[in-house]
Amino acid sequence: MSDVRIHNLAISLDGFATGDGQALDSPFGHAGERLHEWFVSTRFFRAADGLPGGTFGADNAFAERHEPGIGAEIMGAGKFGPPGWHDDPDWKGWWGPTPPFHTPVFVLTHRPRPSIDMEGGTTYHFLDATPNDALEQAREAADGADVRIGGGPTVVRSFLAAGLVDHMHVAQVPIVLGRGVRLWDGLESLEETYDIEAVSTPSGITHLTFTAKNR
Amino acid sequence: MSDVRIHNLAISLDGFATGDGQALDSPFGHAGERLHEWFVSTRFFRAADGLPGGTFGADNAFAERHEPGIGAEIMGAGKFGPPGWHDDPDWKGWWGPTPPFHTPVFVLTHRPRPSIDMEGGTTYHFLDATPNDALEQAREAADGADVRIGGGPTVVRSFLAAGLVDHMHVAQVPIVLGRGVRLWDGLESLEETYDIEAVSTPSGITHLTFTAKNR
Ligand SMILES: NC(=O)c1ccc[n+]([C@@H]2O[C@H](COP(=O)([O-])OP(=O)(O)OC[C@H]3O[C@@H](n4cnc5c(N)ncnc54)[C@H](OP(=O)(O)O)[C@@H]3O)[C@@H](O)[C@H]2O)c1
Ligand SMILES: NC(=O)c1ccc[n+]([C@@H]2O[C@H](COP(=O)([O-])OP(=O)(O)OC[C@H]3O[C@@H](n4cnc5c(N)ncnc54)[C@H](OP(=O)(O)O)[C@@H]3O)[C@@H](O)[C@H]2O)c1
Numbered sequence: 065m066s067d068v069r070i071h072n073l074a075i076s077l078d079g080f081a082t083g084d085g086q087a088l089d090s091p092f093g094h095a096g097e098r099l100h101e102w103f104v105s106t107r108f109f110r111a112a113d114g115l116p117g118g119t120f121g122a123d124n125a126f127a128e129r130h131e132p133g134i135g136a137e138i139m140g141a142g143k144f145g146p147p148g149w150h151d152d153p154d155w156k157g158w159w160g161p162t163p164p165f166h167t168p169v170f171v172l173t174h175r176p177r178p179s180i181d182m183e184g185g186t187t188y189h190f191l192d193a194t195p196n197d198a199l200e201q202a203r204e205a206a207d208g209a210d211v212r213i214g215g216g217p218t219v220v221r222s223f224l225a226a227g228l229v230d231h232m233h234v235a236q237v238p239i240v241l242g243r244g245v246r247l248w249d250g251l252e253s254l255e256e257t258y259d260i261e262a263v264s265t266p267s268g269i270t271h272l273t274f275t276a277k278n279r
Numbered sequence: 280m281s282d283v284r285i286h287n288l289a290i291s292l293d294g295f296a297t298g299d300g301q302a303l304d305s306p307f308g309h310a311g312e313r314l315h316e317w318f319v320s321t322r323f324f325r326a327a328d329g330l331p332g333g334t335f336g337a338d339n340a341f342a343e344r345h346e347p348g349i350g351a352e353i354m355g356a357g358k359f360g361p362p363g364w365h366d367d368p369d370w371k372g373w374w375g376p377t378p379p380f381h382t383p384v385f386v387l388t389h390r391p392r393p394s395i396d397m398e399g400g401t402t403y404h405f406l407d408a409t410p411n412d413a414l415e416q417a418r419e420a421a422d423g424a425d426v427r428i429g430g431g432p433t434v435v436r437s438f439l440a441a442g443l444v445d446h447m448h449v450a451q452v453p454i455v456l457g458r459g460v461r462l463w464d465g466l467e468s469l470e471e472t473y474d475i476e477a478v479s480t481p482s483g484i485t486h487l488t489f490t491a492k493n494r
Binding site: 254 | 467484
């Protein structure tokens, strides 16, 4: 069976994966770009934007694992758009006409709408479904490839709590955000079902990888 | 001027420095010994207990920094004893007749009692005072040496919030506790006043060091 993977999920020291006050002009609220500086500095990210250069060390090695072998993504309504996007019939995500997914993307929302075909192979589907049911549909669409849970933290937590995640990569950034949406809430004893590795890199990031036991 | 230091403060991935339900038979509540396994395995800790062996790598190098140059400790009432110790006139701390401090120890409490002389150079003093005032007394007692803030998390937070800490070493353990007392609450933007380093070790611990800027 294909795997369910999470990559490059950035959190602060105090466990927030996004800041307070998400809005159209601040997708991460008061966190700004601070959770993602390490990521946008990588060769992987810059190349996807058509830019030269970028870091080529351990941060980049982790970043690059985002794409290969992924056949579908599941994301939350809070990642797809800022508060209020449900009321804008023309909202098509943050990522412009050619989103970087290049696969079917399943947006979990209590207010689904018709699917949208984008350029470059991305199709947005909108689902009001349990994590289990959403995963079943995403797996079918992925056609044997893996499914990435793309965030945000609320959706990641719900898939972890349901025991559906095979592999998770979290990048811990040395800042204290103080407020926002926490990743770890409700996940007491997660270490009992995952093997956990930690590695810090010269940029100050600590990469935490979680591999489900007995798989 | 002497420095104010914090060493070997263990937290979970979700930032808890102690578990829920502290009691006489469970000093760390439901966390049990899980926050301190790395520490009690070190050569430093075992030698202090008169035991041979122990780890001799990076975890031990951090652990050993606990003692040298320290002339006094400040701790909270929650570290000194379990809930209810204030009502026991004979309570003299968790550490027996010869506590491992070997210096004056200032216990912050809203219910102070007379000082207690212990064997081996430890004297417990009980103070109802602000962090600033407590530090002034501890500095005087330390006689030019450094002052260690010994925990728990509530007291550490209050000294960090008051801008009194020069150096902090936190050991992050790869477990999700889910409940207890958090270290990071109320410390938003701590990175603005500290240089932060992270290093992970083969035991799975990530050592975070905080060095106050401009000192
Ligand atoms: N740190 C990172 O690496 C990272 C990664 C991705 C995103 N982010 C950030 O995280 C933030 C979004 O995260 P978030 O936790 O606020 O929200 P989120 O996880 O993206 O979405 C949560 C929302 O999705 C809908 N939803 C979730 N599960 C559902 C289900 N089973 N059925 C139906 N609807 C469901 C609900 O929205 P409705 O009821 O409103 O439809 C819910 O409020 C954004 O700021 C984004 O930029 C950060
Ligand atoms: N993870 C680690 O490395 C580590 C290190 C040390 C301790 N611990 C654990 O942490 C727990 C204790 O931490 P905690 O956060 O619950 O408590 P704590 O920080 O040890 O003590 C807090 C208490 O100290 C008193 N206090 C604090 N500041 C004061 C002030 N300025 N003036 C007067 N009184 C003051 C108050 O008690 P009263 O009002 O009741 O007097 C307050 O409730 C224990 O489980 C201990 O085993 C863990």
